[in-house]
Amino acid sequence: MSAGAAARYHTGVAFGRAALRLQRLRSEIRPARSPSEHLGPPLRLAPRTKELVARHWLEGRYANPHRKVAWVTSGAPVELLKALGFYVVYPENHAAICGTARVAVSIASEAEARGYSRDLCSYARTDLGAAFSGKTPVGRLPRPDLLLACTNICQTVLFWYRVLAEHFGAPLLLIDTPFVYYDVAPPHAIDYVRRQLEDAVPLAERIAGRRLVDADLRRVARLSKQASELWMEVMQRNRHRPAPISAIDQFIQMAPIVEMRGDAVTVDFYADLLREVDERIRDGVAAVRLERHRLLWDNLPIWYRLRYLGETLGAQGVVLAASTYTNAWGELAPLIDPDQPLESAARTYLYPILNRSTGHKLKTMLAMAQDYALDGVILHSDRSCKPYSMGQMDQRDRLIREHGLPALLLEADHNDTRCFNEEQASSRLAAFLEMLEARP
Amino acid sequence: MPLAGIGGIPTRSEVIRAHKSAGGGIAAVFPIHSPRALLRAFGLLPVEVWGPPHVDVSHGAAHLQPYVCSIVRNALSFVLAGGLDVADVLVVPHACDSLQGLGSILIDFVRPRQTVLPFYPPRGTRPSDFDYLTAELRALYTRLQAVTGLTPSGETLRDGITREEDADRVLTLLHDLRRGLGLNSAEFYTLARSREYLPAEVFSAIARQALERPPVPAPSGLPVLLSGIVPEPAGVLEAFDRIGATIVADDFACSGRRLYPPGRDPDPFRRMAEGLLGGPPDPTRGSPIAERLRRLIALSRRSGARGVIFYTLKFCEPELFDLPSLRGGLQRAGLPTTSVEVDLSEGLPEQVQTRLEAFLEMIA
Numbered sequence: 001m002s003a004g005a006a007a008r009y010h011t012g013v014a015f016g017r018a019a020l021r022l023q024r025l026r027s028e029i030r031p032a033r034s035p036s037e038h039l040g041p042p043l044r045l046a047p048r049t050k051e052l053v054a055r056h057w058l059e060g061r062y063a064n065p066h067r068k069v070a071w072v073t074s075g076a077p078v079e080l081l082k083a084l085g086f087y088v089v090y091p092e093n094h095a096a097i098c099g100t101a102r103v104a105v106s107i108a109s110e111a112e113a114r115g116y117s118r119d120l121c122s123y124a125r126t127d128l129g130a131a132f133s134g135k136t137p138v139g140r141l142p143r144p145d146l147l148l149a150c151t152n153i154c155q156t157v158l159f160w161y162r163v164l165a166e167h168f169g170a171p172l173l174l175i176d177t178p179f180v181y182y183d184v185a186p187p188h189a190i191d192y193v194r195r196q197l198e199d200a201v202p203l204a205e206r207i208a209g210r211r212l213v214d215a216d217l218r219r220v221a222r223l224s225k226q227a228s229e230l231w232m233e234v235m236q237r238n239r240h241r242p243a244p245i246s247a248i249d250q251f252i253q254m255a256p257i258v259e260m261r262g263d264a265v266t267v268d269f270y271a272d273l274l275r276e277v278d279e280r281i282r283d284g285v286a287a288v289r290l291e292r293h294r295l296l297w298d299n300l301p302i303w304y305r306l307r308y309l310g311e312t313l314g315a316q317g318v319v320l321a322a323s324t325y326t327n328a329w330g331e332l333a334p335l336i337d338p339d340q341p342l343e344s345a346a347r348t349y350l351y352p353i354l355n356r357s358t359g360h361k362l363k364t365m366l367a368m369a370q371d372y373a374l375d376g377v378i379l380h381s382d383r384s385c386k387p388y389s390m391g392q393m394d395q396r397d398r399l400i401r402e403h404g405l406p407a408l409l410l411e412a413d414h415n416d417t418r419c420f421n422e423e424q425a426s427s428r429l430a431a432f433l434e435m436l437e438a439r440p
Numbered sequence: 441m442p443l444a445g446i447g448g449i450p451t452r453s454e455v456i457r458a459h460k461s462a463g464g465g466i467a468a469v470f471p472i473h474s475p476r477a478l479l480r481a482f483g484l485l486p487v488e489v490w491g492p493p494h495v496d497v498s499h500g501a502a503h504l505q506p507y508v509c510s511i512v513r514n515a516l517s518f519v520l521a522g523g524l525d526v527a528d529v530l531v532v533p534h535a536c537d538s539l540q541g542l543g544s545i546l547i548d549f550v551r552p553r554q555t556v557l558p559f560y561p562p563r564g565t566r567p568s569d570f571d572y573l574t575a576e577l578r579a580l581y582t583r584l585q586a587v588t589g590l591t592p593s594g595e596t597l598r599d600g601i602t603r604e605e606d607a608d609r610v611l612t613l614l615h616d617l618r619r620g621l622g623l624n625s626a627e628f629y630t631l632a633r634s635r636e637y638l639p640a641e642v643f644s645a646i647a648r649q650a651l652e653r654p655p656v657p658a659p660s661g662l663p664v665l666l667s668g669i670v671p672e673p674a675g676v677l678e679a680f681d682r683i684g685a686t687i688v689a690d691d692f693a694c695s696g697r698r699l700y701p702p703g704r705d706p707d708p709f710r711r712m713a714e715g716l717l718g719g720p721p722d723p724t725r726g727s728p729i730a731e732r733l734r735r736l737i738a739l740s741r742r743s744g745a746r747g748v749i750f751y752t753l754k755f756c757e758p759e760l761f762d763l764p765s766l767r768g769g770l771q772r773a774g775l776p777t778t779s780v781e782v783d784l785s786e787g788l789p790e791q792v793q794t795r796l797e798a799f800l801e802m803i804a
């Protein structure tokens with residue numbers, strides 16, 4: 001590692017941070033107004049979220065060759081890499097940023113032009129397009145020294161990361177997490193994951209150029225747990241009526257728990273978010289001003305239509321009070337044991353909702369409907385995400401027929417605008433909301 | 441279908457009927473990798489379900505979105521239409537997100553009369569993968585014990601493994617010597633794919649007949665290698681023959697990617713794991729793309745293939761992710777490629793045939 005690279009990194013990051021701080025201060029002085037008369041005021045913390053996320057990507061811009069870089073899947077056991085000092089890139093988060101910034105299609109087209117089918121997950125296409133072309137809204141993506149794929153969200157990541165391994169010539173560390181078809185994972189599956197985690201250490205150490213220190217791993221695991229618990233608490237404040245923070249806001253505020261899990265700054269951030277949400281409850285500030293109906297959102301968000309969805313629902317007095325997606329980043333907190341970081345990680349990383357059965361997802365939705373006193377469910381049938389979407393047709397039927405919960409299947413794609421038929425979605429949504437309104 | 445010079449190959453229904461009337465059970469087995477010997481040890485004849493192509497897919501449409509591949513859509517439709525009523529258990533190996541969804545929907549929502557047995561093969565060949573797979577096979581044994589009430593001995597298992605390994609050896613020979621067998625593409629796959637439902641020993645006997653015949657001159661069609669999941673829908677193989685192509689090697693998930701080598705371990709479970717992990721590279725088992733590419737190049741060279749045709753199924757992620765790298769690598773190795781995409785339920789589209797013809801003209 002050269003002194004020049006270190007100097008470039010520190011100078012670039014320091015200047016960038018100063019600029020971002022300035023931007024935040026400006027936004028805080030002139031707070032944004034509510035985008036719609038039907039919605040509550042934006043979160044005061046929003047400029048800080050923006051700054052935090054931008055700072056993360058800023059470090060990435062200068063990371064090569066000063067820091068070792070790992071590209072990881074969103075459900076990967078990142079604590080190990082954090083404890084070894086890796087700078088971590090989450091291609092899924094990067095793709096979501098591209099989706100929100102509405103550049104995902106143009107970046108994905110770079111992959112499509114190289115033969116990657118439009119039937120592949122749009123996160124993968126966006127990421128591959130960025131890797132091939134260097135196009136990104138975050139300045140620059142650092143090259144990976146290591147790839148870490150964990151199959152606990154889907155098998156897609158395995159196929160996708162094999163392509164990245166080819167492209168970058170970087171080693172691929174795989175943590176394979178057998179799908180949990182029944183209530184509990186069999187002991188041999190837990191053993192398998194634990195062993196893979198242990199076996200991953202020497203390769204990660206070799207690339208990091210340093211030994212793993214137990215105390216560091218425990219510290220990172222503790223920070224992960226604290227941040228996940230705080231995030232869960234933030235979401236659970238929506239048990240309050242009216243809900244103080246809609247799932248639309250949660251989709252934005254969840255970025256740090258995904259890409260900065262294990263950092264102290266993330267714990268502070270969620271502690272502050274929780275404080276603000278509590279203040280909103282105290283002051284009677286609602287996410288939707290005249291909340292009449294509370295819904296659950298299932299599956300990934302439609303990143304490029306967040307605002308449209310928030311405003312359309314808000315105008316009808318509907319708040320998305322909970323989502324299985326944001327919930328997934330908090331619900332596993334109790335399983336993390338910082339004193340046994342690897343052992344507990346084997347369990348924690350086997351149990352994300354996406355690695356569990358379609359029946360388990362239905363149970364989760366029903367439990368959330370009760371917990372948050374919800375009036376119905378919107379299931380986003382996401383063309384890109386088969387593991388999340390398969391089973392939704394049965395889940396919807398069961399919700400309606402056996403539990404009397406109105407449920408709508410909304411066809412779209414989380415990142416690919418070409419798969420979203422605005423007219424069709426609007427009319428289906430309108431019919432669903434009318435039906436909600438007509439219910440006694 | 442009687443093949444010239446080979447004793448008739450019994451059809452699926454004939455085999456199922458015969459096995460049932462002899463008091464045996466049937467395990468309907470979905471793609472891709474599964475432990476046949478284990479099922480046989482419990483008196484269950486594994487009969488594989490790749491689709492099938494001719495089925496009313498409206499049944500599956502009530503459970504699956506249109507962006508799910510036709511292997512899974514047709515399989516679920518087949519279950520719902522009663523096509524697998526004859527089966528005693530349904531075995532659903534995990535290979536991709538779509539098969540995962542199929543297994544889970546069957547267990548949680550469709551709940552067929554038969555027990556559904558999921559099976560998760562690992563995505564690597566590391567020592568941890570091997571030990572996990574051994575334990576997964578033992579866990580499947582325990583579930584089969586509960587379902588059948590039987591407790592097959594280690595010896596029964598070993599006998600079954602020997603029979604399966606012999607069948608795999610014969611199947612590998614069939615693949616290696618296919619050009620001298622005097623069979624056209626449709627005949628070759630009728631024979632090779634009868635491994636999907638015939639008892640191993642019956643398959644070995646029939647396949648040996650084909651191998652023991654004096655070799656005939658290789659067919660004159662343009663030699664090509666095919667890669668994909670399954671050579672369906674019906675008519676595709678005849679179409680290849682018609683347009684003057686001879687399939688000299690394949691990398692189909694149902695066929696050339698399942699030429700398992702024999703294991704060596706005396707423990708039957710470890711031995712089955714060795715076999716399953718020792719098969720040719722496969723994205724659904726996590727093989728690196730470079731390994732797949734090396735194999736395709738070697739296979740093309742050995743078989744004399746003049747080009748590679750990727751015959752993919754729509755929405756099949758494992759195949760679609762590898763496609764650009766494989767095509768690029770083959771191209772660099774001087775092997776022309778083309779790729780066509782099909783759906784099991786729709787015959788072979790005209791434009792696919794035209795595309796194949798154009799490719800053959802190009803490599804002629």
Ligand code: SF4
Pocket residue numbers: 092121122123124153154155156157300354384385386387388
């Ligand atoms: S969107 Fe779905 S398929 Fe794509 S990477 Fe995420 S979990 Fe996997």
Ligand code: SF4
Pocket residue numbers: 471509510511512535536537538539669724753755756757758759
């Ligand atoms: S065709 Fe592809 S996606 Fe479908 S079940 Fe087979 S491997 Fe999975």
